Amino acid sequence: MVIAGWNKKYAMIRKEFKYSKEQDKESAIILDSILRKNISNKKIRDEISGKTVFVIGAGPSLSLAIPKLKKFKKVVKIVADSAVKPLIENGIKPNIVVTDLDGDEHSLKKIGKTDSIFVVHAHGDNISKLQLAENFKNCIGTTQTNPFKKIQNFGGFTDGDRSVFLANHFEAKKIILFGMDFGKRIGKYSQTKASERQIKLKKLKRAKLLLEWLSENSRSQLFTTSSQINGFEKISYNELDIIIT
Ligand SMILES: Nc1ncnc2c1ncn2[C@@H]1O[C@H](COP(=O)(O)OP(=O)(O)OP(=O)(O)O)[C@@H](O)[C@H]1O
Ligand SMILES: Nc1nc2c(c(=O)[nH]1)N=C(CO)CN2
Numbered sequence: 001m002v003i004a005g006w007n008k009k010y011a012m013i014r015k016e017f018k019y020s021k022e023q024d025k026e027s028a029i030i031l032d033s034i035l036r037k038n039i040s041n042k043k044i045r046d047e048i049s050g051k052t053v054f055v056i057g058a059g060p061s062l063s064l065a066i067p068k069l070k071k072f073k074k075v076v077k078i079v080a081d082s083a084v085k086p087l088i089e090n091g092i093k094p095n096i097v098v099t100d101l102d103g104d105e106h107s108l109k110k111i112g113k114t115d116s117i118f119v120v121h122a123h124g125d126n127i128s129k130l131q132l133a134e135n136f137k138n139c140i141g142t143t144q145t146n147p148f149k150k151i152q153n154f155g156g157f158t159d160g161d162r163s164v165f166l167a168n169h170f171e172a173k174k175i176i177l178f179g180m181d182f183g184k185r186i187g188k189y190s191q192t193k194a195s196e197r198q199i200k201l202k203k204l205k206r207a208k209l210l211l212e213w214l215s216e217n218s219r220s221q222l223f224t225t226s227s228q229i230n231g232f233e234k235i236s237y238n239e240l241d242i243i244i245t
């Protein structure tokens with residue numbers, strides 16, 4: 001089931017970014033046809049339900065977070081797109097990758113061969129990239145329109161906030177954010193082209209508002225090590241040992 005109120009949020013996003021519902025649907029249909037061996041939700045639920053999970057984005061604070069993250073080998077890490085590359089370069093393995101396939105292709109393909117679970121998002125502007133999903137051993141597909149066949153909708157917009165909506169959907173006990181700064185600076189690890197900076201900043205603004213909206217009804221405990229988000233408790237890296245228990 002789609003999170004209550006999502007369709008209204010999606011209508012606002014379509015209006016703000018001038019997206020076409022028809023193209024979003026078309027993309028989802030193509031992804032559905034590509035996902036011949038999509039995995040069951042049980043696998044992903046087992047990773048998340050009742051657990052503390054980290055959601056890792058590609059904001060400026062990711063550089064500071066990486067040395068801290070190395071300590072927490074056993075904590076489930078849900079990693080948004082461009083954050084995958086710097087993490088694997090530092091020996092940190094994502095358990096779940098949330099991507100609309102515009103992160104570093106080489107890193108996505110490399111991790112796609114392992115047992116990490118991929119949550120691939122189809123939208124009207126990534127149709128040409130969907131074929132990449134064939135490289136992922138464990139993969140599920142998502143859309144921002146209505147779910148159908150193998151394609152699901154857990155809510156959310158950018159890869160980072162969609163990771164939080166995913167963790168919320170599968171009832172994580174605690175969700176702790178890293179590299180999720182939003183604000184006016186795009187992180188150096190983000191694969192954003194110069195021509196897309198303005199639109200990216202607008203997307204980040206929308207993503208933050210969606211997380212604040214989610215926090216109003218979430219049953220997960222929400223924390224952030226990055227900049228302040230209403231509804232999330234701001235914590236320091238020193239507090240992690242206590243909070244993850
Ligand atoms: N200041 C920031 N700069 C970059 N990413 C950020 C920032 N703050 C939060 N994030 C989160 O990190 C995620 C991963 O960053 P990345 O640059 O890969 O995004 P992206 O792949 O372009 O995202 P999307 O495709 O969803 O727009 C973003 O989806 C966003 O939610
Ligand atoms: N149609 C469309 N949908 C999206 C897009 C986008 O560029 N086009 N980008 C997203 C996150 O970056 C999420 N959803």
Ligand SMILES: [Mg+2]
Nearest residue numbers: 081100102159
């Ligand atoms: Mg992306």
